[in-house]
Amino acid sequence: MTAHRTPDPSPAPNPAPTTGTHPAGTDEEPGAATAPPRLAVRGLTVRFRMPGGRSVAAVTDADFDLAPGECLVLVGESGCGKSVLASALLGLLPGNAEATGTALLTDAHGATELLAAPETELARSVRGRRIGLIPQSPAAHLTPVRTVRSQLEETVRELTGVRRGAGLRAAAERAAARAAFPTGHLDRHPHQLSGGLAQRAATALALAGDAPLLLADEPTTGLDRDLVDRTVDELRRHTEAGRALLMITHDLAAAERIADRVAVMYAGRIVELAEARRFFGTPGPRHPYTRGLLDALPGRAFTPIPGMPPELGDLPAGCAFAARCDRATTTCATLPAPRDGVACHHPVPPEREPDRARTA
């Protein structure tokens, strides 16, 4: 989470219409044109330049699409590059980072290549308006000197048509309620909030604009199970009307509850991209790392993956998981190309039960 830089939480004036998102994808209808992906990411790579000419490979060659109305959940161990990926999409990387590849955002406002867009455009019309963000460190994202109510009212005023008076007050309170932020705490300043309340305030702010794409970076941190479920269900509602959601989480139960598809990151790469139904059900995950992640859950085998992820400043030339993988062979000294959404030389075959399959 070192990559998080706090975006200006108050978007510039000059509000764009925010209700006019594309209708949800209509691809089931024969003859209907398929909606373009809300977000199309290709070859997204982020390198941090370090003293002494070293480089940290935080994100490497990420490829994925996110359809209108879809929720893609990005999972992976701490430090694997999830937040850096989100920061790259928003133009919020620190100065020593270099991002390459493309990320095309398409919504009712048009199509914008996020990595090529100038900072002025990102600040004026993308962040907060076309892409909402629930940041990983919500306390840092809130303006310290202003109450939650005043921040919410400002956001509602700038991102929706509601301008003033009782209407604005009610709209801000509705936004708070969507994130289960108690009305009685709206007049508090950020420093008077617990971690969980700051999280809900940040979620309320991000939901208020109904952005066509929402990035939620660990939106359920610090919440107890009931609130996790409520928050996740509210985020799911955000995807109605064709809005898309990219959620980052460690919480696989939350991921299972909300995801249409799951992307698993390991050492900066997406090693598996799968439909959630198949991933959490049958046939289960196919990458040995991902199988290990699920097996580590208390409800499952509860056995952690042995070893540690590699240093992103010193990655092996081949598969970064090989050193921890019980299926590794000499082939793993070369980099596995993704096939059917799995970047592994010997994935668990889809037709076999994950814990019984064993092929090399």
Ligand SMILES: Nc1ncnc2c1ncn2[C@@H]1O[C@H](COP(=O)(O)OP(=O)(O)OP(=O)(O)O)[C@@H](O)[C@H]1O
């Ligand atoms: N400013 C920076 N300079 C150098 N390296 C950085 C910087 N910011 C992040 N990194 C590197 O990028 C890696 C990925 O960080 P990131 O914050 O994306 O991890 P994450 O997957 O979001 O982890 P977590 O789940 O803990 O939030 C880190 O391991 C760190 O080595």
Ligand code: NI
């Ligand atoms: Ni993070």
